[in-house]
């Protein structure tokens with residue numbers, strides 16, 4: 001079954017016995033605690049939360065996605081029974097070239113089922129979890145795509161950067177120094193401009209997979225994701241800022257990052273298992289519009305004490321990179337390489 005969006009992925013995992021539904025959880029910490037317990041052991045099912053306390057039935061959160069070898073294999077369009085080493089080898093071959101397919105512009109898509117603009121914008125209508133008890137915010141963006149365009153070229157960058165809910169029309173954004181999204185944002189600011197931004201919340205996990213990788217400066221993750229899928233990512237042009245909006249995304253936030261405004265954001269429990277920073281001023285997103293599918297699904301990625309959702313799949317990528325380096329340095333007869341899950345993020 002070809003996976004085009006998050007719903008296809010969920011259907012695929014359900015048929016493979018890789019998904020469990022959880023009803024009635026509270027998005028204020030309880031949901032995060034459940035995911036935390038699940039992801040400490042690999043091979044447990046992905047979790048789809050519905051009937052979340054205080055939100056309409058059908059407004060869902062998916063988490064614990066890439067914590068089984070089988071789910072990672074299926075997400076990468078590889079045979080379901082691939083072993084960890086086969087995944088490492090497959091990624092090693094793939095990453096030598098990063099084949100690319102440019103996105104395809106389309107005029108419409110399921111993300112347009114609901115469009116709220118101006119006074120109707122309400123970011124608080126979605127069950128964005130407060131994942132850990134000492135988090136300073138609810139976070140709608142953890143398994144999200146942050147999409148921006150370079151001011152001087154056609155390069156569209158996509159990164160995974162956390163997105164907090166501040167109020168109905170304002171989100172918070174944390175991008176650490178040196179990340180491409182931050183360089184792009186600062187370029188706009190240096191010229192006295194607000195930075196246009198699109199945030200996609202809930203999409204084919206292959207896009208999330210690629211967006212979290214350190215793809216070289218100037219190369220678009222949308223093209224790399226197309227290459228990985230063997231099929232172009234379909235995008236709609238945002239009528240607010242011209243950026244590409246993934247046509248089958250679950251929820252999309254369109255807006256701008258003003259250069260002269262910050263708001264207190266964090267702390268946030270991080271992937272090494274502690275709160276990496278305190279509460280401090282961070283950029284905001286002024287939201288012009290929100291689109292969402294009927295019964296939208298937030299794709300969550302919970303950073304927590306390792307191993308966690310992030311470190312499992314990154315372990316495979318890291319192992320592939322180390323294997324490649326070892327072979328290139330002339331070491332013969334390598335049988336296997338494994339980067340431990342607790343330190344797998346670069």
Ligand SMILES: Cc1cc2nc3c(=O)[nH]c(=O)nc-3n(C[C@H](O)[C@H](O)[C@H](O)COP(=O)(O)O)c2cc1C
Pocket residue numbers: 142143157158159160161162174175176177178179180181182211212213214215301310
């Ligand atoms: C689940 C997940 C969450 C992440 N959260 C953040 C974040 O909040 N801020 C950040 O700067 N980088 C974060 N990263 C790391 C970046 O996504 C990663 O370094 C990526 O390569 C950045 O894209 P860029 O190379 O285009 O800047 C996260 C990565 C993952 C996989």
